Amino acid sequence: MEIKAPRGTKDIFGEEVFLWQRLEEAVHRNAFLFGYREVRTPIFEYTELFARGVGEETDIVQKEMYTFSDKGGRSLTLRPEGTAPVVRAYLEHGFFVREPRVKWYYIGPMFRYERPQAGRMRQFHQFGFEALGFQEPACDAEIIALAWTIYKELGLLDLSLELNSIGCPKCKPRYIGALTGYLEEEKEALCENCLLRLEKNPLRVLDCKAEKCQEVFRRPSFPVIQDFLCEECREHEERLFRLIEGLGISFVLNPRLVRGLDYYTKTVFEIKVKTLGAQDAIGGGGRYDGLSQVLGGPEVPGVGFAAGMERIVLLLEKSGVSFAQPPFFYLAPQDEKGEEILLSLSQQLKGLNIPFYLDFAAKGLRYHLKRAQKMDIRFVVIVGEEERKSKAFSLKDMASGEQTLVSLEGLVEFWRRERTAC
Numbered sequence: 571m572e573i574k575a576p577r578g579t580k581d582i583f584g585e586e587v588f589l590w591q592r593l594e595e596a597v598h599r600n601a602f603l604f605g606y607r608e609v610r611t612p613i614f615e616y617t618e619l620f621a622r623g624v625g626e627e628t629d630i631v632q633k634e635m636y637t638f639s640d641k642g643g644r645s646l647t648l649r650p651e652g653t654a655p656v657v658r659a660y661l662e663h664g665f666f667v668r669e670p671r672v673k674w675y676y677i678g679p680m681f682r683y684e685r686p687q688a689g690r691m692r693q694f695h696q697f698g699f700e701a702l703g704f705q706e707p708a709c710d711a712e713i714i715a716l717a718w719t720i721y722k723e724l725g726l727l728d729l730s731l732e733l734n735s736i737g738c739p740k741c742k743p744r745y746i747g748a749l750t751g752y753l754e755e756e757k758e759a760l761c762e763n764c765l766l767r768l769e770k771n772p773l774r775v776l777d778c779k780a781e782k783c784q785e786v787f788r789r790p791s792f793p794v795i796q797d798f799l800c801e802e803c804r805e806h807e808e809r810l811f812r813l814i815e816g817l818g819i820s821f822v823l824n825p826r827l828v829r830g831l832d833y834y835t836k837t838v839f840e841i842k843v844k845t846l847g848a849q850d851a852i853g854g855g856g857r858y859d860g861l862s863q864v865l866g867g868p869e870v871p872g873v874g875f876a877a878g879m880e881r882i883v884l885l886l887e888k889s890g891v892s893f894a895q896p897p898f899f900y901l902a903p904q905d906e907k908g909e910e911i912l913l914s915l916s917q918q919l920k921g922l923n924i925p926f927y928l929d930f931a932a933k934g935l936r937y938h939l940k941r942a943q944k945m946d947i948r949f950v951v952i953v954g955e956e957e958r959k960s961k962a963f964s965l966k967d968m969a970s971g972e973q974t975l976v977s978l979e980g981l982v983e984f985w986r987r988e989r990t991a992c
């Protein structure tokens with residue numbers, strides 16, 4: 571039987587690769603401009619990191635982790651998200667002492683055992699920014715601005731930013747109490763999943779998409795966290811809102827936004843796109859001032875953001891943009907001697923930063939011309955017996971059909987001219 575890629579994973583090739591590279595380039599460049607430095611953590615970690623750092627009662631830990639024992643009997647998990655590993659690395663390498671305020675970013679694959687559908691994969695990719703050691707609301711604003719800048723630069727349209735605060739250990743429990751009290755009275759109006767969530771982690775109820783539950787959330791009497799925030803959380807939120815407005819980014823306050831991970835405090839936010847259907851979130855994040863302590867470290871404030879790259883690439887594909895860059899010359903040898911000449915020409919072209927594609931002599935000219943056309947390469951360099959005799963190259967323009975004999979200097983000069991004409 572033919573072996574296929576595992577369900578929920580995919581191969582990325584052809585035109586799509588250029589979209590990924592464009593996105594990755596935008597992430598690295600913007601991170602550099604904003605002074606964020608890359609951190610690369612392992613693809614797998616001890617399971618306990620996520621059990622503690624993401625939260626025992628979350629869907630991720632309960633249902634979605636790829637967990638296995640290695641030959642030494644240790645329980646390991648393919649990382650389902652990037653924040654807990656980044657904070658683990660910060661603590662492990664003593665940053666708290668030597669450089670408590672760091673701005674970092676990451677980019678790479680994540681793994682969650684979810685039901686695959688468009689924009690929801692089991693292996694997917696995220697880039698994320700994490701600022702550790704900063705308690706200022708202005709840092710929340712910077713993280714949001716950074717995400718927004720990248721989306722905008724990529725030309726994504728119809729973005730919406732939703733903001734909320736989920737309070738801190740001082741005020742969050744009061745809200746959870748009120749929420750639980752309300753939902754206990756309305757049990758018959760909730761779906762079965764929410765009845766379970768209500769027992770284990772009532773805040774998760776707000777994540778439910780079932781229409782039945784959504785109706786309950788929309789009631790004017792439904793308790794919202796905004797009415798329970800303490801003075802400190804309210805001030806933090808008000809300053810953040812002012813800063814975001816000042817940056818010219820419009821947002822809506824969504825008092826029901828809690829997001830799926832347990833470690834958030836104060837700010838939570840999500841960026842959505844109208845055109846993506848059910849999987850409309852292209853990124854989200856928030857403040858996680860309690861995470862370091864949950865992982866056994868000192869008190870370290872933190873704020874971060876993670877973006878789903880598959881969904882961004884889907885949007886780029888839908889918009890019809892192309893970042894494809896075909897090689898400039900197609901090198902088509904007619905025989906083995908031609909191969910030798912073109913192999914050595916390829917070294918010279920490389921030295922001059924001229925992109926080329928070299929094929930070999932087992933195929934005839936007709937094949938090469940067709941292939942060049944298919945690869946969208948306009949200029950073909952041919953070497954056969956005739957070219958060898960005249961110590962030159964034939965240069966064929968696929969657009970006009972014209973063919974001329976040129977020297978090496980002629981080829982390079984031609985490339986320079988064409989490149990400046992573009």
Ligand code: AMP
Nearest residue numbers: 689690691694851852853854876877878
């Ligand atoms: P989260 O870590 O759950 O806050 O997710 C951050 C972003 O990652 C989401 O807004 C999505 O864009 C993306 N994402 C999360 N889970 C998946 C998945 N299974 N497949 C593709 N993208 C995902």
